Amino acid sequence: MGRFCHGSHIALTFTMNVSTPPFSAYTKDNPLPATLQENRVLNKDGSSKDTRHLVINIAGSGLTYSVGDSLGVYASNRPQIVEEIIALLGATGNEPVMPPRFSAPISLREALTTKLSLASPTKRALETFAAKTTQPKEQATLAELLAPGPGADALRETFLGQREFIDLLEEFPGAKLSPQELVDLMRRLMPRLYSIASSPKLHPREVHLTVAPVRYESNGRRRYGVCSTFLADRATRRKTPIPVFVAESHFGLPTDLSRDIIMVGPGTGIAPFRAFVQERIATGATGRNWLFFGDQHQATDYLYGDEWKRFLAEGKMARVDLAFSRDQPQKIYVQDRIRENAAELWAWLKGGAHFYVCGDAHRMAKDVDAALHQVVGEQGGLDTEQAAAFVKQLKKDQRYQRDVY
Numbered sequence: 001m002g003r004f005c006h007g008s009h010i011a012l013t014f015t016m017n018v019s020t021p022p023f024s025a026y027t028k029d030n031p032l033p034a035t036l037q038e039n040r041v042l043n044k045d046g047s048s049k050d051t052r053h054l055v056i057n058i059a060g061s062g063l064t065y066s067v068g069d070s071l072g073v074y075a076s077n078r079p080q081i082v083e084e085i086i087a088l089l090g091a092t093g094n095e096p097v098m099p100p101r102f103s104a105p106i107s108l109r110e111a112l113t114t115k116l117s118l119a120s121p122t123k124r125a126l127e128t129f130a131a132k133t134t135q136p137k138e139q140a141t142l143a144e145l146l147a148p149g150p151g152a153d154a155l156r157e158t159f160l161g162q163r164e165f166i167d168l169l170e171e172f173p174g175a176k177l178s179p180q181e182l183v184d185l186m187r188r189l190m191p192r193l194y195s196i197a198s199s200p201k202l203h204p205r206e207v208h209l210t211v212a213p214v215r216y217e218s219n220g221r222r223r224y225g226v227c228s229t230f231l232a233d234r235a236t237r238r239k240t241p242i243p244v245f246v247a248e249s250h251f252g253l254p255t256d257l258s259r260d261i262i263m264v265g266p267g268t269g270i271a272p273f274r275a276f277v278q279e280r281i282a283t284g285a286t287g288r289n290w291l292f293f294g295d296q297h298q299a300t301d302y303l304y305g306d307e308w309k310r311f312l313a314e315g316k317m318a319r320v321d322l323a324f325s326r327d328q329p330q331k332i333y334v335q336d337r338i339r340e341n342a343a344e345l346w347a348w349l350k351g352g353a354h355f356y357v358c359g360d361a362h363r364m365a366k367d368v369d370a371a372l373h374q375v376v377g378e379q380g381g382l383d384t385e386q387a388a389a390f391v392k393q394l395k396k397d398q399r400y401q402r403d404v405y
């Protein structure tokens, strides 16, 4: 028998069958207040990248995870931006507001800190500012952005793409929105999901993440990715509660431990493969492990390089093929290494290997997919259609899996 306490302290009792997976009281709706145990920059001095190895402490919580799962994290917005918005509204922060789908009011400061997304204003926000402003100059700018036709659509898309709510409050002070009027324009702050970089077999009390804090500039302002900088900059070690939950995934290892696996994970895409290899070692899997990894420079950006070198030396990795894009005049990417090793890769696939890709969805995963089709076509003597059918079958058999973002 087990006891399960839900968020609202309702206790339920259930019978646990031996085949039932371990159960945790912590869910998306009732996240575990975990803490940060370690926050280490993986890149070496001189790198232009900032990639963090984060260790989240889940000891004693009952929270369990499997390799391939993601950790959902509820972040808080930057306090400086929250205070600036409150000041621009001419508010104190104590005003009661109702965020979307709330049934009782909370303070404006709390809503802006933990419940609302301060980014990505929409056309509706511009319409509200246009309806409210009394300033002719602001009215003219907003009218131009809201005019019908493709010209204004494009202009508006660019304008909104470079702005967050704080920019609109600064640029259109004549609108004088009330706290609730602003809140009504904002979306809920959603949790962010990060691929887990550890195996529970090796680290049952910890969840490891590989996170690149997002920082950039737009419209003359420094911008910060909400969750990545919450974890990297604002979560004080062992103190700040980090609300987390485990998001199960379709992405996972073959149950047959004798199967070979091929993993393609440049940049932060390396995360689940560190977990995969830890798990394969812990379970005594006999299948071979082949990793393709890439980043800017070998000297500074070989993420978990010492671990891969050690596993290779110990025979726990069959192959690690590296693509450092900026160590030579021409770019070299993971898909170039895949093409260079076409015959071997084809032999692994014919032998039943599973092929995994993790990382950037927009360019890398598409290019790797094209390289896979090319290898299959050329090595298998298949035409374009047959190669596509082969890859489709791999997917159907769960032998080609992607975790891309």
Ligand code: NAP
Pocket: 049, 051, 212, 213, 214, 215, 266, 267, 268, 269, 294, 295, 296, 323, 324, 325, 326, 331, 333, 334, 335, 359, 360, 361, 362, 363, 364, 365, 367, 368, 405
């Ligand atoms: P990353 O810096 O984007 O890339 C890692 C490696 O992949 C670099 O060597 C990069 O080379 C290379 N690369 C670039 N284009 C490629 C392509 N078409 N095919 C294969 N490899 C390619 O990876 P990261 O460290 O994971 O991410 C760093 C930053 O990018 C973060 O701020 C992250 O948030 C952002 N990012 C965003 C998304 C997204 O929003 N969808 C996805 C991934 C990463 P070069 O840079 O030398 O060209």
